[in-house]
Amino acid sequence: MKPGEVAIVGAAESDRLGVIPDMSDLQLNIDASIRALKDAGLTAGDIDGVASTGAYPGEIAHTLGIRPRWVDTTSVGGCSYFLHLRHAAAAIVSGMATTVLISHGQSGRSGVGSSPFSFSASGPLGQFEAPYGVAGFATMFTVPVLRFMKEKGISHEQLASVAVAQRKWAALNPRAFKREPITVDDVLESKMIAYPFHILECCLVTDGGGAIVVTSTERAADLGARPVYILGSGESSEHTIVSQMSDFTSSxxxxxxxxxxxxxxxLTPSDIDHLMVYDAFAHVPLYGLEDLGFVGPGESGAFVAEGHTSPGGRLPMNTNGGGLSYTHTGMYGMFALQESIRQVRGEAAAQVPGVEVGFVHGVGGMFSNAGSFIFANRRP
Amino acid sequence: MSKPLPRPTPETQRFWDGAAAGELWIQRCVTTGRYFFYPRDYSPFVTGGAVEWVKASGNATLYSYNIVHRPAPGFEDRAPYALAVVELEEGPRMMTNIVGIENTPENLILDMALRVTFEQRDGMALPVFEPAVAA
Incomplete structure (x- = not known):
């Protein structure tokens, strides 16, 4: 794809975020999708492609009355929507679809109409990790960090500072789930979940949804929308179970x-005005900063602790408050995309002045899969 | 609730049979001689390449770990306990538990030498690791 061929013309989250016991997974998808379509000035009849995880593309299409000629059910964890958006862009360029709806909805906290995480006792996780006492993502995703900290010289205080920095952003965002300011000491004194991770270094568990409408730049011009142009994208997959991650210090x-x-x-990292790195746990943005090239190896902890990603810093990161303070339904990637789009459009709650080019990075599984986008408010 | 048991598949059966006999069996690529984990029918290094089973030395070092304070169902009696990843002398890494030593950050030092032992569970045996030198 050439930079700027495809544009996002609609983006919205569900009306409510947080605790929504009166809405199912599917209805959160539908709420977000309708709002994204309205944002684009489109209706279901304008959509000919649908993407979401698992069974949802079919259910969303059926519920909204969309007649898709292109469907993507890629399910690679929390960054699935990044891959959907990338595949949708390719489909639009190739002519397989004209305008695609990408939707997320998850009753992660209330568990209404959702399926719990499950795995087979005969799969890699069931045979080679679960028997040792794996207790959910907080115990798997965190296993690499002590090796990362040792090799990179990153301290517990620096790890905690990720949560502190993001809470500063959340304090500026009325929709954030947690907004009270916190200190490094607060983080280190909070309840231990999986050493060295305290509860304030672990993502929230919430309900919510989000959706994106994407089309060709040519068609975007006819819509009178405020397009966000896709300048670049990437996706990748490595291991399945975290113990087989090839290098615990770098993804x-x-x-x-x-x-x-x-x-x-x-482009290079120095061209980026605003950064989102999916923060399921506090170490993930540190890996992101280093592995994406925004800082050198071992520099991420000091970079965050010194405030460079905080409000007023030179690389504003996770400006909605992130999965740690804004919202985390389970597959948070959609919300990282939404905030990147808002910042590039200039309409975020904690808007960074002068954002023209944004980078957004998502993780799926335990460093298992990844998706990256570069968005801009101008066509190159 | 009882602790989960692995359900072996044809390609992993030799590993679990070995564990039941008190031995750690892993695989290597016949072409390159490189070891890998977890068991499979073909080499990850050579497409379609043959593999062979080898009895591992049982020596390992501690690569990384966390300490679980909110235990999995069936593990309430152990919490807090470490979910550890060890690096076998042959190269591959595997998740395991560390036994024979209280699972604290002070006791669990990265790169410490470990030695395989086996935990019996409902007719199966799981490879776990203990300090190679008594603490």
Whole structure:
């Protein structure tokens, strides 16, 4: 794809976020989708492609009355929507679809109409990790960090500072789930979940949805929308179970997806005004900063602790408050995309002045899969 | 609730049979001689390449870990316990538990030498690791 061929013309989250016990997974999808279509000035009849995880593309199409000629059910964890958007862009360029709806809805907290995480006792996780006492994502995603901290010289205080920095952004965002300011001491004194991770270094568990409408730049011009142009994108996949991640100090999937996006856009980290890195746990943005090339190896902890990603810093990151403070339904990637789009459009709650080019990076599984995008408010 | 048991598949059966006999069996690529984990029918290094089973030395070092404070169902009696990833002398890494030592950050030092042992569970045996030198 050439930079700027495809544009996002609609983006919205569900009306409510947080605790929504009166809406199912599917209705959160539908709420977000209708709002994204309205944002684009379109109706279901204008959509000919639908993407979401698992069974949802079919259910969304059926519920909204869409007649898709292109469907993507890619399910690679929290960054699935990144891959949907990338595949949709390719489909639009190739002519397989004209205008695609990408939707997420998850009753992660209330569990209404959702399926719990499950796995087979005969699969890799069931045979080679679960018997040792794996207790959900907080115990799998966190396993690499002590090796990362040792090799990169990153301290517990620096890890905690990720949560502190993002809470500063959340304090500026009325929709954020957690907004009270916190200190490094607050983080280190909070309840231990999986050493070295305290509860304030772990993502929230919430309900919510989000959706995106994407089409060709040519068609976007006819819509009178405020397009966000896709300059570059990347995706990658590495291991399945976390114990088989090839290097605990650096994610190959992150490096590959990020490098692809930069190469396609013809840009480097110094061209980026605003950054989102999916933060399921506090270490993930540190890996992201290093593996995407925004800082050198071992520099991420000091970079965040010194405030460079905080409000007023030179690389504003996770400006909605992130999965740690804004919202985390389970597959948070859609919300990272939404905030990147808002910042590039200039309409975020904690808007960074002068954002023209944004980078957004998602993770799926435990560093298993990754997706990256570079968005801009102007066509190159 | 009882602790989960692995359900072996044809390509992993030799590993679990070995564990039941108190031995750690892993695989290597016949072409390159490189070891890998977890068990499979073909080499990850050579497309379609043959693999062979080898009895591992049982020596390993501690690569990384966390300490679980909110235990999985069936593990309430153990919490807090470490989910550890060890690096076998042959190269591959595997998840395991560390036994024979209290699972604290002070005791669990990265790169410490470990030695395989086996935990019996409902007729199966799981490879776990203990400090190679008594603490």
């Amino acid at each position: 190959r999937a992150f490096r590959d997806a990020g490098a692809m996006a930069f190469a396609e856009a013809g």
